[in-house]
Amino acid sequence: MAFTEITGFTEVAAGVFVLRYPVLDCNVTLVSGEGGALVVDTLSTAAQAAFLLGEIRKITPDPLTVVNTHHHFDHCFGNAAFTGSEIWAHEANAARVQVKPEIRIREVYEEFGALDGMTGLDEVTIVPPTRTVRSAEVLDVGGRLVTLRYLGRGHTDNDLVVTVDGAVLTGDLIEEGAAPSFGDSYPLEWAETVAAVLELCGDGPVVPGHGAVVDKAFVAAQHADLAAVDWAIRDGHADDSPQEAVAARLVKQWALLSPEQATLAVKRGYAELSGRA
Ligand SMILES: [Zn+2]
Known part of the structure; x- marks a missing residue:
């Protein structure tokens, strides 16, 4: 754009x-x-x-x-x-x-x-x-009830999800047009957090942090991509695979994921699995 x-x-x-x-x-x-x-x-x-x-x-x-x-x-x-x-x-x-x-x-x-x-x-x-x-708040905004929820770590350690009348606003837990950004992320928890987002989604619009407005199916697809990242990191770490090899595999799996972001994801995941995060 x-x-x-x-x-x-x-x-x-x-x-x-x-x-x-x-x-x-x-x-x-x-x-x-x-x-x-x-x-x-x-x-x-x-x-x-x-x-x-x-x-x-x-x-x-x-x-x-x-x-x-x-x-x-x-x-x-x-x-x-x-x-x-x-x-x-x-x-x-x-x-x-x-x-x-x-x-x-x-x-x-x-x-x-x-x-x-x-x-x-x-x-x-x-x-x-x-x-x-901390976990959830309901705001009365001119008579409309808006819920702010913290569903766990993912894109950062402070992502809030906002719901109002069937619309779900995800912040950068979900991105359209580009893969989500992993610089401050928790790649071993992100998929689980998005699974909780998915439970809030119905037929209404889903507004990602960046890109076009999407729907529940898009969130489900991004959940699958994030789960694949999570498992690739865990498998790679268990097998002592070099981080670069895992990152290269992720880039092949997820077309939108840049080599830089894949490298960040693996680095942060390995650090956590090694107790250094
Ligand atoms: Zn962000």
């Missing part, structure tokens, strides 16, 4: 809108109730978040509550645009974002600052969550 293809929110279920932002193909979801609305994830920079807020205000003038699905910059560095709103996240997210924010901004800038649309990434003000979830 090119940066020039930027569009506003699309309604994917009654009062549930998704904005697919072209930089990193990142999704933001808006749940609109009567007198209140919920924004799930806030993009990467002040300019991106200002654009987002403008699009939100085309749909609702109501007070906003914010959820960050996890601590990665492309889901929470826009928080400063929502000052005054409650910002919900998992408690491990809250702990992470307050550790050396200036170092984190520099690292993220070095990796992503050159991308189109990332101007100002080095000048972000990190705003931590104001409310935290």
Whole structure:
């Protein structure tokens, strides 16, 4: 998806809108109730978040509550645009974002600052969550009940899954168009966590952290891919296979998985199995 293809929110279920932002193909979801609305994830920079807020205000003038699905910059560095709103996240997210924010901004800038649309990434003000979830919370958003759940470690140690009226918002536990990112992942637990996500899915839309809106069948397929990663790592470790060999096998099995991500997955899995994680 090119940066020039930027569009506003699309309604994917009654009062549930998704904005697919072209930089990193990142999704933001808006749940609109009567007198209140919920924004799930806030993009990467002040300019991106200002654009987002403008699009939100085309749909609702109501007070906003914010959820960050996890601590990665492309889901929470826009928080400063929502000052005054409650910002919900998992408690491990809250702990992470307050550790050396200036170092984190520099690292993220070095990796992503050159991308189109990332101007100002080095000048972000990190705003931590104001409310935290341990296992589950139900929010009343303008009369709509929205549930935030922590289902276990996976893409990170703080992925929240949001459900409202049959729609399931997975954050980066599920990604469309690219394989999920393994840099901060728990590859030996991720599949199990996604199995729990699958139980929440019915006929409604599933909004992944990145890419097109998908459905339960897509989640089932990604569960199978993640389970294959899990088992390949366990088998490789049990057989003393070199990490590179396991990573190469994974890339062959899962077409979307890049060699870099496969290498990260195996490295993190082996470290855990060797008691070094
Ligand atoms: Zn992420």
